[in-house]
Amino acid sequence: MTEELYLPAGEYQRTFDAEVVAADEAGPSVVLDRTLFYKEGGGQPPDHGTLSWDDGEARVVDVRKDHGEIRHELDGDVPEAGTTVRGDLDWERRHAHMRYHTAQHVVSKVVLDEYGASTAGNQVYPDHARIDFEPADFDEADLRAIEEHANDLIVRDLPVRKENRSRSALEDETPEGRTNLDLIPESVDPLRAVSIGDIDVCPCGGTHVDSLAELGELEVTDRTSKGANVDRIEFVLHDPATAD
Ligand SMILES: [Zn+2]
Missing domain, CATH: 2.40.30.130 (Elongation Factor Tu (Ef-tu); domain 3)
Structure with a gap:
């Protein structure tokens, strides 16, 4: 191994x-x-x-x-x-994936809290990311609200903590609808947990930044319907060094 x-x-x-x-x-x-x-x-x-x-x-x-x-x-x-x-x-590529993956967690949590929709799928790239939400049917005002809530969290510069946690502790703490722990084999214990401040925790094996300040401003760029109850949101992050 x-x-x-x-x-x-x-x-x-x-x-x-x-x-x-x-x-x-x-x-x-x-x-x-x-x-x-x-x-x-x-x-x-x-x-x-x-x-x-x-x-x-x-x-x-x-x-x-x-x-x-x-x-x-x-x-x-x-x-x-x-x-x-x-x-x-290749650090530029890796760090971009870290920023987009952490941003994906932020947006997934915002949408769960505000609209009760779970993340049905997601894909990050070095220059954008997309998330499929279910059940969801967002309009333009929803997209702007999601963007605003996500940016409110980003400017708070919350710390991102990554650590191994026992499966039972994570089962207790992961918000309902945030992730499906049943999809992870029972034998995997402890699990690697990623938490953002005290607002979100979820099991994840991806690479993440240490602080939301590294994300920069988030902009929702597109929404497409992927079926009766599924909406796909795409977003980009603006470089924190050049954002004004
Ligand atoms: Zn993740």
């Missing part, structure tokens, strides 16, 4: 050393004993970056869970099993 170094709260580490456990020349891909690379899942794309070692280097172009192993798909040389490699994350 590959040790996931970013869990429960190692998101700001950008480089690491690891040993190649298995190498596939044909893939080409490698499995490492530990990694900082996020594997695709939970609506968050994989990290990209590089692996380098004594006499070689390769780009990491995809990271996926495959038969219980975390497989790093490579473009370049393939290090042999036993090789010590250094991993470097």
Whole structure:
């Protein structure tokens, strides 16, 4: 089992050393004993970056869970099993995913509180994100209200805490309708919990920022109906450094 170094709260580490456990020349891909690379899942794309070692280097172009192993798909040389490699994350991409994933939690909680709609699906990208809500039928005024509530929380600069919590504690604390804990196998205990100030907590294995100040201003850019009771909301974040 590959040790996931970013869990429960190692998101700001950008480089690491690891040993190649298995190498596939044909893939080409490698499995490492530990990694900082996020594997695709939970609506968050994989990290990209590089692996380098004594006499070689390769780009990491995809990271996926495959038969219980975390497989790093490579473009370049393939290090042999036993090789010590250094991993470097493409930080701009990773940090963008962290911002958008935390923003997704904020919007999911706002919509649950204000409209009683649960998050039926979500996908983050480096430059936007979308969430499907159910049951939902938003109009333009609703979108502006969601945006306003989300930004009210963001400007409060609430801390984001990431830690392992017992399943029973999380079952007690996760707001009704916030997430379906039944979808996570019973054997997973403790669970990695992500909480925003004292307003939200939910189990999540994604990568998140430490503080809402890193998100910048949120703008809801689109709404589409995805069925009788499902509405999809898209949003973007404005860079906190350049927002005015
Ligand atoms: Zn999440």
